[in-house]
Amino acid sequence: MNLLIMGLPGAGKGTQAAKIVEKFGVAHISTGDMFRAAMANQTDMGLLAKSYIDKGDLVPDEVTNGIVKERLGQADIKEKGFLLDGYPRTIEQAHALDAALADLGIQLQGVINIEIDSSKLLERLSGRIIHKETGETFHKVFNPPAAGYNENDYYQREDDKPESVKRRLEVNMAQGDPIIAHYREKGLVHDIEGDQDIEIVFSDIDKVLSNLV
Incomplete structure (x- = not known):
């Protein structure tokens, strides 16, 4: 089974990805892990990536x-899926992925899209506070x-402040919406209501994936 998982920051994507991997035995591929492995294994692309990172470039x-x-x-991808x-x-990366999969003879079977209203995500992501002393x-x-509790005893990191979170969500929506639309045209997107108990969210995902196996 070959899948993508998508969702805004705070939607619970990481939690559900771990559950999918455990249940269905597919290889979990995250960009961070891929970069680290490619650089550690000194693949051609890994060495090229390292040359940019070492200079502080994107x-x-x-x-x-x-x-x-x-x-x-x-x-392992051929054996287990991903x-x-x-x-x-x-969207440019989505087109590149389409081309890569076609070259490798791999078919994408589904896109799990975890949906939560952005105002609820703003509440989730901007509520973190840290005790100044401990x-x-x-x-x-x-x-x-x-x-x-006394609010003066706590602080928020810049990344957790509502204005920063709102900006991050807006950027993610602007980038993500065209990707979802692209895969929706291909009939691959399965929308999952993310504002539920973690186990209920996974139960909904499980039902979708069990029909794809």
């Missing part, structure tokens, strides 16, 4: 696409400190 799309294709060509997580990030992490809504 790795160009063609190198990222090459690393993905290199990984998808390995023996769940691709964190790629493609742009460094302990809490969440204003889901894991608050003791009742009547």
Whole structure:
């Protein structure tokens, strides 16, 4: 089974990806893992990526696409299938992935799209607070400190502040929407309601995937 998993930050993509891998035995491929492995194994694309990273430059799309294709060509993918997580990030990468899969003779069978309203994600992602003295992490809504806590004793990282989170979600939506539309045209997208208990979300995913096997 060859799959993509998509969803905005905070939608629970990582949690569900782990459950899919455990249940269906596919290879979990994340971009970070791919880069680390390619560089550690000193593949052609890994060495090229390292040359950019060492200079502090962004790795160009063609190198990222090459690393993905290199990984998808390995023996375990043919044997087990894959769940691709964190790629493609742009519509250009989606077209490159289509071409790579065609070259490798691999067929994509489904795109799991975990959907949650962005306002709920904003609440999830911007609620994290950190105790100034202990460094302990809490969440204003889901894991608050003791009742009547003093807000002055806590701080938020810049990345967790509502304006930063809102910007991040907007960027992700602008990049992700065309990718979802692209795969929807191919009849591959399965929308999953993400604002449910983790086990219910996985049960919905399980039903979809069990029909693809």
